[in-house]
Amino acid sequence: MRNVERLSSLKSELLDIFMGMEVVEHEQRSRSAAQRNLRARRGIELHNEFKRLSQEIAPLPDEASAEDEMH
Template sequence: MRNVEQVSSLKTELLDIFMSMEVDEHKQRQKTAAVRYLRARRGIELHREFKRLERDIADLDDDELIQ
């Protein structure tokens, strides 16, 4: 009976370790996804800003650029 208890205890410990690893991996994937999202969002914002600046510059008259 002692062996059965040891095996059961070992199984429980291994399951706890596995679940802990899964939780850690999930957290890491969430962090990575958040970083990717923020970088993509910033890229979109920069693209829009450059487009707006290009339009603003194109709208200026040549006389306004000389002054």
């Protein structure tokens, strides 16, 4: 009977260890996914900011014509 109890206890302990490992792996995958999403979002925001700035800095067609006439 004692061997059965030990075996049951060992099985339970191994299952607890395995489940704990799966939880840790899941948390790591979740953190990695969150970091990838954040990097992607920042990249998109940076791209949009550069695009907006280049449009603001670029001379308008009317301004370019007016400058040519002045010189």
